[in-house]
Amino acid sequence: MSLSPYVDLLRLPGVLRLVLVALVARVPHAASGVVVTLHVVLTLDKGYGQAGVVVAAVTIGSAIGAPWRGRRVDTLGLRRALVPSVVVESAVWVVAPFLGYEALVVAAFVAGLFLVPVFSVVRQSLGVLVPPAQQRTGFALDSVGTELTFMLAPVVGVLVATQVSTTVALVSVGVSTVAAGALLIWFDPPTRTSQVHARAAAAASVDAEGAVPLATPVPAAAVPGAAVVRVVTPALMVVLAAAVAVSFVLNATDVSIVAALESWDRESSVGWVIALWAGGSVVGGLAYGAGRRAVHPLVLVLVLALLTLPAALAGTPLLLAAAVVLAGVPCAPALSSITAALVRLAPEERRGEVMGWQGTAMTVGAAVGAPLCGWFIDRHGAGAGFLTASVLGVVLAGGGLLVLRLSRDRSLRSATVVAPDAADEAPVTVDARG
Known part of the structure; x- marks a missing residue:
């Protein structure tokens, strides 16, 4: 790498x-x-x-x-x-x-x-x-x-x-x-491209004249009469759903790690096991960022959910440690992919708000993931917590990918239906060379 x-x-x-x-x-x-x-x-x-x-x-x-x-x-x-x-x-x-x-x-x-x-x-x-x-x-x-x-x-x-x-x-x-x-x-x-340009111009002005401009660029959205930019789109909602799913899996895994170690009377090992989990995420994040291909957030969430499954089968703290390192590898890639997609989809005028919605989506996933997995852990043991995180993560990510596939197929069918009509209405041209 x-x-x-x-x-x-x-x-x-x-x-x-x-x-x-x-x-x-x-x-x-x-x-x-x-x-x-x-x-x-x-x-x-x-x-x-x-x-x-x-x-x-x-x-x-x-x-x-x-x-x-x-x-x-x-x-x-x-x-x-x-x-x-x-x-x-x-x-x-x-x-x-x-x-x-x-x-x-x-x-x-x-x-x-x-x-x-x-x-x-x-x-x-x-x-x-x-x-x-x-x-x-x-x-x-x-x-x-x-x-x-x-x-x-x-x-x-x-x-x-x-x-x-x-x-x-x-x-x-x-x-x-x-x-x-x-x-x-x-x-x-x-937080705006215009601010970067304004500061570059200000720096050039300082170099040229030795004077520091005092004016700060006003965000466009703060100007009276500025247009309200549409921010909610189906693509953006899919990415926010991916944020909910990844947060669900991560928080459910967190609770399950604690429960598993507590069941083995190894509460003192919680810190280093979670550190190994985070270490796997660091390695995965660095590798993903250094790579050349971007991956859709839902695909990475699906991989995260699948790689969480081996932790459900771990019977000792050492096996659990190895399993969570593996489960940690897709964490940072999934989170960074979600952020990159939101930045790409959100207009600058509303990007701060969209980043806020990302935080809300992560909170919703955490609020559901921890208690739901806790309910299964109380009744069936720590392995059930990892299993719940994995299965529901696969369902959420797989469902999102299916929705995207159906949406694309529908768009292609619509384009196929419209194309002949468009051809009929096109002006007829004569090749002058004939």
């Missing part, structure tokens, strides 16, 4: 800095779930079920707020759209350690509603900074970076929560949220 596509990618103006900013800015979100869970269980002395309610409140708030926040980025510009999220979310996590359980549930919902849209902003900016021919590599690298963040940040969160206190851990999440938001506001990555 050659890494030259990534070298070429990181040489593009602004891309390396965006990747580094994204790695840091995602840390608060990646750590918050486990920190909140430990705070509810260890400090508030509640059960894991009640901790799940708090995490679910964040998730529901995020699902509702993501498209709205993305639309604010589209209409107001990044900096103005980020300020309310940074203020509200950081305030919630700083105050959270001093709230009772019921108030914490409400506060968690508000935090989710105003969650700093790091993921969608980074993907939106990559779609602007990276030429179409290199976007598959760019989004693959983004998925790999996300995996690395989610491998490391929860570990740090657990260490602070257990070795110091959950109060310090939650306040740290709040402080790091401010830092992440400030970093994004300072960097102000472009």
Whole structure:
């Protein structure tokens, strides 16, 4: 596997800095779930079920707020759209350690509603900074970076929560949220092609005249009377359905890994097994991004679901570890393929909103996948969780591919019917050479 596509990618103006900013800015979100869970269980002395309610409140708030926040980025510009999220979310996590359980549930919902849209902003900016021919590599690298963040940040969160206190851990999440938001506001990555051109012109003006222009390009959607661009199309809905399916499989697999290790009294192995799973995803993502062919998101989701099946047959922790490495390989490719497809299908004027809908679709998949597989695990064991993830993933992806095939066949039949009529109505021409 050659890494030259990534070298070429990181040489593009602004891309390396965006990747580094994204790695840091995602840390608060990646750590918050486990920190909140430990705070509810260890400090508030509640059960894991009640901790799940708090995490679910964040998730529901995020699902509702993501498209709205993305639309604010589209209409107001990044900096103005980020300020309310940074203020509200950081305030919630700083105050959270001093709230009772019921108030914490409400506060968690508000935090989710105003969650700093790091993921969608980074993907939106990559779609602007990276030429179409290199976007598959760019989004693959983004998925790999996300995996690395989610491998490391929860570990740090657990260490602070257990070795110091959950109060310090939650306040740290709040402080790091401010830092992440400030970093994004300072960097102000472009979310429109027009912004890239305007900044290039501004840089040229500085070089020529030594003066820094103060005007910032206004997003077109914010201009009164600007046309409303149609964003919902059948193709876009299919890709969002793929996002639901991949999130379902991933979250169901996550729950099943924990259940399997717990059934073998190997709870202490959860961390390294999940790290191996993420490691497989990193390898798969790097290989996919360095390759030359793009694959439809539904095909990658289908592969992901099929490669999850061997985990259902694992009878020991070592066999499970090997199985989840295999299952992890298509994860990052599937996620990056979904993002690349959405960027290609969504007009720039509505791309922030569409990235928000991607987050909502992932949330829906997670909200269904974890509890449904948990229900099967409680009744039939951990293997049933992996089996459910695999079978339903195959059904969802296979069903989506079937719908696409039928849609194409219908389009071809329509074209065949229309073609003769069009030929009859075509003007008759005479060859002058005859």
